[in-house]
Amino acid sequence: MPLALDKLSSELEAAVGRFAALVRRVGLRHRLSEADLEDVLQEVRIRLWRARSVPQSERTEQVSASYVYRLAVSAAVDLLRRRRARGADRTVALDEINEPVAEHPDPARAAEASELSAQLARAIEKITPSRRPVVRMYLAGYSGDEVARTMGWSEAKTRNLLYRGLADLRERLEEMGIGWKIRA
Amino acid sequence: MENQGVTDEAIREAYQRALDARRVTGREPCPSPEAMLALLRREGTEEQRLDTLDHVMGCGACSSEFELLRSIEQAGAGTAEEAKPVGLRISRRVVVPLALAASALLVVTVGQRLRAPEGPDVERGIGNGVSLLEPPAEIEAGIPTRFAWKPVPGAQGYELEVLDEKGAVVWGAKTSQTSVTMSDPLVFTAGRNFRWWVRATTASGDQRASGVRSLRIRMK
Numbered sequence: 001m002p003l004a005l006d007k008l009s010s011e012l013e014a015a016v017g018r019f020a021a022l023v024r025r026v027g028l029r030h031r032l033s034e035a036d037l038e039d040v041l042q043e044v045r046i047r048l049w050r051a052r053s054v055p056q057s058e059r060t061e062q063v064s065a066s067y068v069y070r071l072a073v074s075a076a077v078d079l080l081r082r083r084r085a086r087g088a089d090r091t092v093a094l095d096e097i098n099e100p101v102a103e104h105p106d107p108a109r110a111a112e113a114s115e116l117s118a119q120l121a122r123a124i125e126k127i128t129p130s131r132r133p134v135v136r137m138y139l140a141g142y143s144g145d146e147v148a149r150t151m152g153w154s155e156a157k158t159r160n161l162l163y164r165g166l167a168d169l170r171e172r173l174e175e176m177g178i179g180w181k182i183r184a
Numbered sequence: 185m186e187n188q189g190v191t192d193e194a195i196r197e198a199y200q201r202a203l204d205a206r207r208v209t210g211r212e213p214c215p216s217p218e219a220m221l222a223l224l225r226r227e228g229t230e231e232q233r234l235d236t237l238d239h240v241m242g243c244g245a246c247s248s249e250f251e252l253l254r255s256i257e258q259a260g261a262g263t264a265e266e267a268k269p270v271g272l273r274i275s276r277r278v279v280v281p282l283a284l285a286a287s288a289l290l291v292v293t294v295g296q297r298l299r300a301p302e303g304p305d306v307e308r309g310i311g312n313g314v315s316l317l318e319p320p321a322e323i324e325a326g327i328p329t330r331f332a333w334k335p336v337p338g339a340q341g342y343e344l345e346v347l348d349e350k351g352a353v354v355w356g357a358k359t360s361q362t363s364v365t366m367s368d369p370l371v372f373t374a375g376r377n378f379r380w381w382v383r384a385t386t387a388s389g390d391q392r393a394s395g396v397r398s399l400r401i402r403m404k
Binding site for chain 2: 009019022024025033037038039040045049069072073076081086087113114117121124136137139141152179180
């Protein structure tokens with residue numbers, strides 16, 4: 001029995017580990033919080049263990065990748081609901097706590113940067129609404145493939161909306177006296 | 185010809201700062217996690233999904249939540265594709281020359297982020313949050329059992345759960361200390377197998393958990 005439990009534990013951990021690697025491959029280039037992901041994975045481990053510990057005849061699921069995925073979605077939604085309920089906006093990894101806040105070495109440049117952010121935010125709000133989310137994704141660092149995949153659009157439609165959206169943004173920024181560096 | 189102005193990189197950095205600045209606002213107008221899932225699963229009208237995406241991409245708090253769900257959804261799609269016969273597998277690389285589309289108009293410097301090669305996978309084992317110290321994997325029946333773990337910086341309290349073979353919680357404790365002793369002889373009877381874990385809670389309500397450790401009870 002102990003050996004069986006160890007084997008089960010190894011199987012569960014392997015299944016979770018494989019899925020976690022896939023998630024990290026997708027999200028770490030963007031704003032995926034490692035601490036959030038760890039919370040979700042831990043909840044998945046607990047749920048898997050509970051589900052797998054019932055007698056085999058009562059089990060309805062195998063430890064397949066798709067099962068781990070469904071548990072992860074459910075755990076993630078639960079995590080976000082709990083967090084919103086208590087008013088926090090994200091999990092803070094403990095090694096992030098008490099981290100000294102670095103002061104900007106050049107206050108004048110910091111003020112300029114802050115002003116640019118505010119102007120950019122205002123300019124984006126003036127973009128044609130149907131193009132605005134695409135521009136936001138582009139500025140947030142998402143690839144065209146990721147934009148197209150998210151919205152279910154073709155390559156041509158994605159490229160067209162981005163082209164027009166960036167043109168809108170450039171015009172709005174120029175109205176504010178901000179030039180976008182052009183090389184030709 | 186060169187016209188002085190901000191670079192594409194500077195615009196992206198400014199956008200990230202704008203996102204972080206919006207993080208501090210309230211969450212009332214934010215779409216629900218279910219609405220984000222609907223967006224990712226292409227459920228609802230395109231107008232609804234664009235509205236959700238517009239908010240999510242402009243809100244610091246939502247964008248990281250969205251990324252969590254997006255990464256999980258896409259990983260799930262990846263596992264489904266891997267399960268398909270090779271002959272039916274659909275190429276995931278729908279090449280959209282987005283940077284070219286942008287540069288055709290702006291000829292901007294494309295940020296590192298867009299072209300950054302995929303880095304190595306980061307693997308972290310369980311127990312990233314709380315390190316468990318004792319008991320060992322096997323103990324004798326009938327003696328008080330001390331559960332101990334390493335202190336977690338910033339933790340205000342800890343919650344211990346002991347699960348039986350069926351995953352049911354058979355014993356638990358909340359404490360501000362880093363150890364607790366279980367002395368009920370009726371729980372840890374010889375021949376049984378348990379799992380236990382600890383969750384730490386900080387002053388702000390954030391939580392970190394340990395991995396799940398096994399515990400076998402042997403005869404004296």
